Amino acid sequence: MTRLKDHNLFLRRTDHAAPGKRVRPVLLLLVFAASGLLLLSRLDHSMLGDVRWRAASWLTPVLQGAMIPAAPVREIGRSISTQVDLGNELERLRQENQKLESWKWRAQQLEGKVADLEALAKAVPAQKLDFITSRVISDASGAFVRSVTIDAGRGRNVKEGYPVVNADGLVGRIVDVAPDAARVLLATDLNSRIPVRIGPNAVRGILAGDNSSRPKLIYIPDDANIAIGDDVATSGTGGLFPAGLRLGSVAGNLSEPRVALRADLDRLDYVSVLFFADPFHDLTDELSNRKPAGEANNTASPPNASLGNASPGKAK
Numbered sequence: 001m002t003r004l005k006d007h008n009l010f011l012r013r014t015d016h017a018a019p020g021k022r023v024r025p026v027l028l029l030l031v032f033a034a035s036g037l038l039l040l041s042r043l044d045h046s047m048l049g050d051v052r053w054r055a056a057s058w059l060t061p062v063l064q065g066a067m068i069p070a071a072p073v074r075e076i077g078r079s080i081s082t083q084v085d086l087g088n089e090l091e092r093l094r095q096e097n098q099k100l101e102s103w104k105w106r107a108q109q110l111e112g113k114v115a116d117l118e119a120l121a122k123a124v125p126a127q128k129l130d131f132i133t134s135r136v137i138s139d140a141s142g143a144f145v146r147s148v149t150i151d152a153g154r155g156r157n158v159k160e161g162y163p164v165v166n167a168d169g170l171v172g173r174i175v176d177v178a179p180d181a182a183r184v185l186l187a188t189d190l191n192s193r194i195p196v197r198i199g200p201n202a203v204r205g206i207l208a209g210d211n212s213s214r215p216k217l218i219y220i221p222d223d224a225n226i227a228i229g230d231d232v233a234t235s236g237t238g239g240l241f242p243a244g245l246r247l248g249s250v251a252g253n254l255s256e257p258r259v260a261l262r263a264d265l266d267r268l269d270y271v272s273v274l275f276f277a278d279p280f281h282d283l284t285d286e287l288s289n290r291k292p293a294g295e296a297n298n299t300a301s302p303p304n305a306s307l308g309n310a311s312p313g314k315a316k
Contacts, residue, residue, distance in 0.1 A: 111198060128240065130275045132156055136268045137181070145211050146189035153178045156273075161240065163274045168263040169246040170194070170234060171271055182273075186265050187247065188215050195237035196247060199230030207232065207247060207259060212256040213266075226250055232259050239278045240246055 118125075134152035152158050154177050162174045164184045172192065178181040185192055192209035198217070205220040220226070230250045236243030251260040 014112060080284055100284065127242070127276070131272045132158070132275075133272045134182075135270055146186040146192075146209065146265070147172075147175070148184050148186065150182050150184060150271060150273070151180065152273060153180045155179050157275065158182050158273055160278070161278050163241050163245065163276055164271050165245060165274060166263055166268065166271050169261070170241070171247065171263050171265065171268065173240070174273065184271070186264050187261065188213060188265055194247070195235045196232050197235040197243075198224070198232050198250060199226050201225050202235075204235055204237065214260055217250070217257045217259060220257070226254070226257065228252075242274070242276050 050221055065210055117123075132152060134150040134156075136148050137151050138149045139147075151166075158174060160174050160177055164171045164173060170187060172184045172186040172189070174182050175185040186209070187194060187207065188209045188211060190209055190211050192207075192215070194207040196205055196207045196217070197203065198220070201224075203220060203226055204223040205217045205224075207209045207215050209215040217232075228250055232247045232249060234241040234243055234245040234247065246262060248259045248261040248263075251258050252258040
């Protein structure tokens with residue numbers, strides 16, 4: 001009885017082992033076929049390429065059909081990933097909102113203090129600027145290498161010298177005006193010079209364009225305390241630009257500092273022209289048209305001139 005069980009056990013073992021022996025030749029055949037295909041793929045023959053493309057075209061519907069059942073799974077995975085990302089983004093925005101609320105409260109307190117100090121000092125209020133928004137229609141060429149043309153001119157009360165900004169910051173200023181168009185000299189042009197203040201210490205300097213994407217800072221004091229990343233804004237010195245127009249941040253080497261502009265001057269679409277007239281220009285015109293008090297008396301001949309030139313005999 002025991003031998004019979006052992007014999008049956010032996011038969012069962014051989015029954016399970018037989019398929020494995022039959023699989024080995026098939027495996028060897030597949031390895032040989034794969035090696036042959038790899039070898040053929042290394043041969044750059046036109047016939048092999050044609051066969052490859054035909055096989056790909058035949059298998060494309062099969063692969064597309066196989067992808068259909070997997071589409072819902074991919075969609076579910078994409079939805080889960082989107083939900084996770086949205087959750088992280090919501091948490092980040094919540095924290096940022098809390099910081100902004102604290103800064104808002106601080107700004108309101110500072111605005112109140114500034115208003116009280118201005119009332120106490122009877123300071124002149126800042127000029128309210130009007131503006132128009134115009135579209136950039138072309139990149140101008142000529143004496144100004146870095147300039148653009150906008151579709152607003154004298155018909156829209158645009159004048160030379162007006163600052164031009166966009167949502168990111170200062171772009172440049174108006175240099176030529178036509179009835180229906182105007183040319184804007186960009187801040188990166190070689191002819192551009194903008195008085196600026198740098199960083200929290202309000203270091204004064206000049207932003208000078210050199211036809212590169214990052215204009216340089218010149219005329220900075222030797223003992224100036226500036227750092228990479230400090231904000232750069234217009235200082236208002238000279239009256240060419242209003243104070244506080246943001247330009248960018250300090251970048252590059254502090255031995256030769258440059259400014260990474262916030263505005264992308266290579267992709268300007270719409271810009272705003274600020275109606276900021278140079279106050280020194282108006283003052284100069286007024287002084288040039290006004291005559292000194294003694295000028296009228298100098299033009300007229302003195303009443304006793306004829307008597308002084310007369311001979312003594314006639315005077316008698």
